[in-house]
Amino acid sequence: MELTVGTILGFLGIALAVALPGVGSAIGVGLVGTAGSGVVTEDPDKFGQILLLQVIPGTQGIYGLLSGLLLMGKLNVFSFGKPVLLTIPEGALVVMAALPIAIVGWFSAIHQGKVAAAGVGVAAKRPEELGKAVTFAAMVETYAVLAFLATLLLIFGIPIKGVA
Amino acid sequence: MVEFESKYAYSVARTRVLETRLLDWGRLERMLDAADVEEALKVLQESDYSVGFDYEAMLSNELKRVYALLSEMAPDPRLVRMFLVRYDFHNLKVLLKARLLWEGAGRGGVDAGQAPRSDRVPKRALFDIGSVKLETLARAVNEGEVRDLPEPHRAALQRALAAYEETRDPVTIDNVLDREAYSFMCAEAAGQGIDFLVDYLARQADLINIATFIRSKQMGKDRSSFTEAFLPCGRLELSKFLDVYDRPPEAIADEFAGSDYAPIIEDGLKHLAADGSLSYFEKARDIYLLNYLKKAKYVAFGPEPLIGYLLAKENEIRMLRIILVGKANGLTRETIKERLRDVYV
Structure with a gap:
């Protein structure tokens, strides 16, 4: 079986969809964790509240993985070495479909991390207002969800016939 | 991409917790109500202070503790x-x-x-x-x-x-x-590129220079001794002060009427005329600077909250000293309270 350039492009799309939002989430979650350590050093009882803030920027990575899994299914990656052989335009479409979640997931996770890390200050000073800090951070989620939705629709819309 | 935020995330978040432990007015009022030093010190139990018989040692230990803590926390x-x-x-x-x-x-x-x-x-x-x-x-x-x-x-x-x-x-x-x-x-x-601190120091220098100006006018000193005592870094230039040096002290109010400090100068001069003391001006100055400092509380990432906390803590220790020395010398509640400034929280 000869691999096609299209298939290589398809794999690239999958890699982008999984990797970039993952990187963003790691940075975001890491930042909140750093801030959280500062609070927990002084006040270990705040751990639970801060954990709630810390998971928020983690969702982009999950959206990325889900997009990647769907694409893998589409490309028959799970067939142990017999993926669908894509034409170059088909492979290019896979990359395009991956881009929304790849780009938006990457940046939104970082920015969400900043908002959530700032929210750690709220957890420290006014734990009763934690809900508001969570809401601020969740607002950023909107755009990750929109991008995820776009990626999903694009994946479903890719016409794949494969190389005969 | 998040280097700056990462640098300060830990220390700022930790400072947020420390801020909640600063003494508030309620606590200070209770200390003012105390009959003597011992009773006043009791109010400080369950605070950052390790209360002992010698309050001077307690305050100086607290200062050392805060500096050690911040040196450990600060990214730089x-x-x-x-x-x-x-x-x-x-x-x-x-x-x-x-x-x-x-x-x-x-x-x-x-x-x-x-x-x-x-x-x-x-x-x-x-x-x-x-x-x-x-x-x-x-x-x-x-x-x-x-x-x-x-x-x-x-x-x-x-x-x-x-x-x-x-x-x-x-x-x-x-x-x-x-x-x-x-x-x-x-x-x-x-x-270090801390504009907030540059600005704070400039305001502080300006206000100290204004106080020096009024005081040296009051004591009849000449221009050269004022120039000697003039602090650098301020926004108000020495030449402006020297321009009005031969006029009565009130002239300084006109000279700097357009500046941020106009209300402080005006009130200060009014009280100066009434009781001949600059203490009202100095109190207004300290409160003004503390209010400026309070902006640091709202900075999410950066050195500002650390600086704010450090100076707030110094202010707190100063106020405690005023209260405790006052109590030790049997001053009345009102006399002591008059000398207190404001709290950061």
Whole structure:
């Protein structure tokens, strides 16, 4: 079986969809964790509240993985070495479909991390207002969800016939 | 992408918790209500302070503890060190004046090579805190042994001595070292790119210069002694002060009517006319600066919250000293309260 350039492009799309939002989430979650350590050093009882803030920027990575899994299914990656052989335009479409979640997931996770890390200050000073800090951070989620939705629709819309 | 945020995330978040432990007005009011020092100290139980019989020791320990804590937390050691250098310069002033005083009296300097003896330099006049060890400072002042002294200190000491040679007036030492301390702080703040601190120091220098102006007018000093005491870094230039120097003190209100400080100057002058004291102006000045400092509480990432907390803590310790000394000397509640400033929280 000869691999096609299209298939290589398809794999690239999958890699982008999984990797970039993952990187963003790691940075975001890491930042909140750093801030959280500062609070927990002084006040270990705040751990639970801060954990709630810390998971928020983690969702982009999950959206990325889900997009990647769907694409893998589409490309028959799970067939142990017999993926669908894509034409170059088909492979290019896979990359395009991956881009929304790849780009938006990457940046939104970082920015969400900043908002959530700032929210750690709220957890420290006014734990009763934690809900508001969570809401601020969740607002950023909107755009990750929109991008995820776009990626999903694009994946479903890719016409794949494969190389005969 | 998040280097700046990562740098400060930990220390700022930790500072947020520390801020909640600053004393609020309620606590201070309860201390004011206390009958004596002992009762006032009881209010401090369940606070950061390790309450003991000797409140001076308690306050100085707290200052040391806060500096040690912030040095450990701060992402950049220079941030805390530059505040510690202020104490070095203060100690240099005291040691230098003590030496000159003793030389003038025909005796040797302050104890060399070890902590100054308390019978020569009153212990309370020195801060047991700083970026340089007290012994190093004492050795530099008394023996000219400046090898261990960092560069800004060395240069400042030499300049102070040179200036003193000319005037033979101990006030010169205060003036030169105050100026040096300010220049150092401003240069450090600018060097570290902390605009907030540069701005704070400029406002502080302006307000101190205004107070110096009014005081030296009041005491009938001449222009040159005012120029000597003038602090650098401020936004209000020396020439503006000198322009109105020959006019009555009220002229300064007109001269700086357009500045931020206009209400403080005006109120200060009114009280000055009423009771001849600058204390109202100084209180208004401190409250103004503290209010400026409070902006730091709303910065999510950056050195500002750390600086704000550090200066707030210094302010708190100062206020506690006012209360406790007042209580120890049997001052009334009102007299003490009048001297208090404001709290950061």
